[in-house]
Amino acid sequence: MYPISPLYADYLRRKDREFLVKANIAGIEYDNRVIVDFEIDNSLVLGDEFAIGTTTLSKLTIKLRTNDIIPSSAKVVPYLALSMTGVSWDDAEFAWQDADFPWSGGPSSWLPLGEFYVDSRSKVNDVWEFTCYDKLVFADAAYISSLPYPATMKAVWDEICTRLGYTYDSSVVINPAYQIQAGPAGYSMRQILGYIASANNASVFAGKDGTIKFKRFSAAETPVFNITGSDYIRAVQINPIKTYTRVVVTYNTEDGLTYEAGSGDENHTLYVENPFATQAMVNNLHAQLNGLSYLPVAMDAMGFPQLEHGDCIGFSVDEGLTWENATIPWQDMDIPWDGIVHYKTFILHKVYSFKGGLKMSIEAPSKSEQQSEFVVEGTLSQQVNKINRDAVKQGRSYYGATITRTEGLIVEREDHASKVVLNSDEMTFYKGSDKAIWFDLPSNRYKFKGTLEAADGVFSGSLSAATGTFAGSLSAATGTFAGNLSAAGGTFTGALSAATGTFAGSLSAATGTFSGNLSAAGGTFTGTLVAANGSFSGTITAATINGGTITGAVIRTASSYPYSIMDTTGNYFGAYASANNYIKVSPFYFSSPRPVLSFTNGGFDVTFDHFAPGYFKISALELHLDANVFITDNQTLWVNDWSRIITNSGNLETELTNIGYQIMSKASAGVSTGQSGGHNHGIPDGTVLRTADGGTVTYFSAPNHSHAQV
Known part of the structure; x- marks a missing residue:
């Protein structure tokens, strides 16, 4: 219900109320001197039964006596106010802060009745009649989403509202866990809004202020407005009280696939169609709607413009039977003492008519129990339903396949990631909007763009490729491959023959013999490479090489410092940190057959070598160890008794130990x-x-x- 002031609400119930009317049309204001009359039709249902997930358009029919040119699709906003002429503050029965009219009387605040847009017009004599619809009419356009899927229903709702320029209020509550798994192809934006609403136990409508709203239903809902017996002209009960205890949601209309929750017969079952529904959503719907009841009624009453479609209202009916004239036992009586029975219903369809005064018609339709249980179809309906069920229709999607007059057979994924177009002029497989496989009519050839992959098969004729990579197993009984044969990995079986050529990528063979020249500018061989004999020229690169005897001039661990090396040319083993920092072992001292061990650090050399029979020489700026130990010219140390250095008993070790003790005992x-x-x-x-x-x-x-x- 639209919020109004207490003063406005009170004066609406007065029998002497007087309305003022105006309309803002394309920015120009017209008052009751121009407005002849108008009618506003609001509805939350399209048929004769309660429903959720609807997005029904509200309709305004307004008559104007004007010569102005009203633009196409002009925005029309009608307003109502109560005339307070003759009413002043001294007549008020309200606190001053609640009275929204001038001191000397005048119109009350203006209440908007909705935002509408001109759709069609006609003229009778000097009166123009305009038929207008609310802003939901702009949602009747195809929805092509730009979101990544799966996407939340909230994200889809926001994308549509942003695209249409809609604003929505706090009544729109969407479960953040609800998702749409793939792009919804083939639906309008208004349909998607309705599906999101039905999943969240609501219907969609445009409010009096132009914002998009949810009407959510609940079994525990209480009336927001009570219509008394003096407020309505007549109230007709259409059927017994309608109650729902079971919910059935159809998510595949072609195959009739459904989810359901609750129990009950057809008369107590609410049917909903939603292609994005899940069992969890249906369970939540049943939890909120189980036990929902309303009285099916048709009512003509005074106009209360603050009421919105979907509002729960209460009203009373004099059943004409009181306790004093009852003829049945009291324990069986289910009526009040005064015979006035109070009911609850929903405004599912509402019409406002203004012709000087404001009249309101309310409907809450429902099917009877017999109509719910036994649906009787006429002969024509049976045939139409049979055609709908069996015929293939133009433009309708069947598991992604659609037949159109312009493109023939189209098979497309819902998220538009792939598509196939087949007709007499085109046979194309698309990846997104790019061709992947197609028949090129001018060249009379089938063309592939992307990766060609086959589990097995034989290609006959010439297999030629300018460039490319073959992955998996490439098998050929005989034949010659021309051009570049490149493979990231795989095994070649059969005879692989090449007069010349270069293999790039991974060349793998479980067994086999390569004859002729096997040449590679670079690359890596994985698996087992077996050769009876032969020579490899060029560069061989491998993470691991296992073998028996490997003969070569130079073997080193890296091409630059640091590295270890075996050099048969220089006859040495070495470990190099840099050119001036290394350890080297050689059986030759320069060119002489003389064992030598050299250390170099920053150009400073220490060399151990066999100087002559009977002694060993250590050179570091000519430092010698020989049979005698002494230093010549302060550069050479000679050791006389070699055994005193080598043996461990009564020798240099003992002497050094004694010297150490003496040094330790020294002050x-x-x-x-x-x-x-x-x-x-x-x-x-x-x-x-x-x-x-x-x-x-x-x-x-x-x-x-x-x-x-x-």
């Missing part, structure tokens, strides 16, 4: 000695001695003390 500089006892040199403490200059001193003995070593 250390700066370390204090042990404490010595105090002494007085035979002079008692306190003795007064006279000095040479005639003075005196008192003598005391030295205490315990120590001395620092030098």
Whole structure:
């Protein structure tokens, strides 16, 4: 229900109420001197039964006596106000803050009745009649989504509203966990809005202020407005009270696939169509709608413009039977003492008519129990339903396949990721909007764009490729491959023969013999490469090489520093950190057969070599170890007794150990000695001695003390 002031609500119930009317059309305001009359038709249902998920258009029919040119699709907003002429503050029965009219009286606030757009017009004499629809009419356009799927229903709803320029209020509550799995092809935006609403137990309508709203239903809903017996002219009960205890949602109309929740017969079952429904959604619908009841009614009443379609209203009916004239036992009576029975219903269809005064017609239709249980179809209906069920229709999608007059047979995924077009002029497989496989009529050839992959098969004729990569198993009994044969990996079986050529990528063979020249500018061989004999020229690169005997001039671990090396040309083994930092072992000293071990650090050389029979030489700026040990010219150290260096008993080791003990027992500089006892040199403490200059001193003995070593 649209919010109004307490004053407005009170004066709407007065029998002497007087309305003022105006309309804003394309920015120009017309009052009741131009407006002849108007009628507004609002509905939440299209048939004769309660429903959810509807997006029914509201319709305005307005008559104007004007010569103005009203533009096409002009926006029309009708307004109503109550005339307060003759009413002043001293007549008011409201607190001053609740009275929304001038001190001296005048019109109340203007209440909008909706936003509409001109659709068609006709003229009778000097009166123009315009037929207008609300803004949901603009949603009758194909929905082509730009979202990545799966997408939430909330994201889809927002994309449509943004595209159409719609605003919606807080009544629109969409479960954030509800998703649409693939792009909804073949639906209009109005259909998608309805499907999202039905999943969330609602119907969609445009409000009086032009915002998009949800009408959500609940079994526990209470009336927002009560119509008394003096407010309506007549109220006709159409059928018994309608109650729902079971929900059935059809998600595939072609095959009749459904989800359902609850229990009950046809008369208590609510049917909904939603291609995006899940069992969880249906369970939630049943939890909210189980036990929903309303009285099917048709009512003519005074106009209450604040009421919106979908509102739950209460009204009372005098059943004409009171307790005082009852003829049945009291325990069986289900009526009030005064015979006035109160009912609840929903405004499912509403019409406002203004012709000086405001009249309102309300309907809450329903099928009877017999109509719900037994649907009787006429002969024509049976044939139409049979055609709908059996015939293939132009433009309708069957598992993604559609037949059109312009393109023939089209098979397309819902998210438009792939499509096939087949007709007499075109046979094309698309990836998105790009051709992937097609028959090119001018060249009379089938063409492929992308990756050609086959589990098995034989290609006859010439297989020629300018470039490309073959993945998987490429098998040929015989034949020659011309051009570049490239494979990322795989196994070649049969005879692979090439007069010349280069294999790029991975060439893998479980068994087999390669004859002729096998040449590779670069590449990696994986698996087992077996050759009876032959020579490999060029570069062979492998992460791991396992073999028996490997013979070569130079073997090294890297092409640049640091690396280890075996060099048969220079006859040495070495480990290099840089050109001036290495360790090298060689059986030759320069060109002589003389074992040598060299260390180099920044150009400073230390060399161990067999200098001559009977001694060994260590050179570091000419430092020698020989049978005698001494230094010549401060550069050479000679060792006389070689055995004293080699053996371990009574030799250099023992001597060095003894020297170490002696060094350890030596006094250390700066370390204090042990404490010595105090002494007085035979002079008692306190003795007064006279000095040479005639003075005196008192003598005391030295205490315990120590001395620092030098």
